Amino acid sequence: xxxxxxxxxxxxxxxxxxxxxxxxxxxxxxxxxxxxxxxxxxxxxxxxxxxxxxxxxxxxxxxxxxxxxxxxxxxxxxxxxxxxxxxxxxxxxxxxxxxxxxxxxxxxxxxxxxxxxxxxxxxxxxxxxxxxxxxxxxxxxxxxxxxxxxxxxxxxxxxxxxxxxxxxxxxxxxxxxxxxxxxxxxxxxxxxxxxxxxxxxxxx
Numbered sequence: 001x002x003x004x005x006x007x008x009x010x011x012x013x014x015x016x017x018x019x020x021x022x023x024x025x026x027x028x029x030x031x032x033x034x035x036x037x038x039x040x041x042x043x044x045x046x047x048x049x050x051x052x053x054x055x056x057x058x059x060x061x062x063x064x065x066x067x068x069x070x071x072x073x074x075x076x077x078x079x080x081x082x083x084x085x086x087x088x089x090x091x092x093x094x095x096x097x098x099x100x101x102x103x104x105x106x107x108x109x110x111x112x113x114x115x116x117x118x119x120x121x122x123x124x125x126x127x128x129x130x131x132x133x134x135x136x137x138x139x140x141x142x143x144x145x146x147x148x149x150x151x152x153x154x155x156x157x158x159x160x161x162x163x164x165x166x167x168x169x170x171x172x173x174x175x176x177x178x179x180x181x182x183x184x185x186x187x188x189x190x191x192x193x194x195x196x197x198x199x200x201x202x203x204x
Contacts, residue, residue: 002103003029004038004054004095006134007127009108010148011086014122018085019065022078023093024150026130027054037098042105043091046082061150075151088119106134117142124148128155176201 013020039047090109110119118125123142132139176199
């Protein structure tokens, strides 16, 4: 029931550079939020300082190395550094308010059903829609942009939009086939010098 939620996680940057790890939060409210004293615990630890205002409908980032991330992205809404580091194989992170009340939680992994594309490819673990719940793996995917999208919307397109289809084989392409009646074909058909010249041909 939190209005501030996890929205993007860079847990395994390219080259395993832990200084480039970061976590992004999103304020779902249409009003500014005072998050002074709120903190992250679990795999990493960080406490927001006094007089921290989270602007309405905006993002903020908690980084292992804020200065380095600022230099790379030009962002200003970066906090940190957090202590410890995000595990490349899986981690639990929790957001709590100043009283310790649990506001949001995510337990990600580097294997199915979590998107494996975020594990070391320089893509981040990104929520499909900023209003989705944080816990279900189905609500996350690898970012479309290398380096992720810290401090801004994850995906410009609607998460429910139909995927763009790219035709790799023309509809009128010639096709060849062969249905063996015994095992004489063996593995020959996958060799470099194989020819299908004697196979029947038709339209795909």
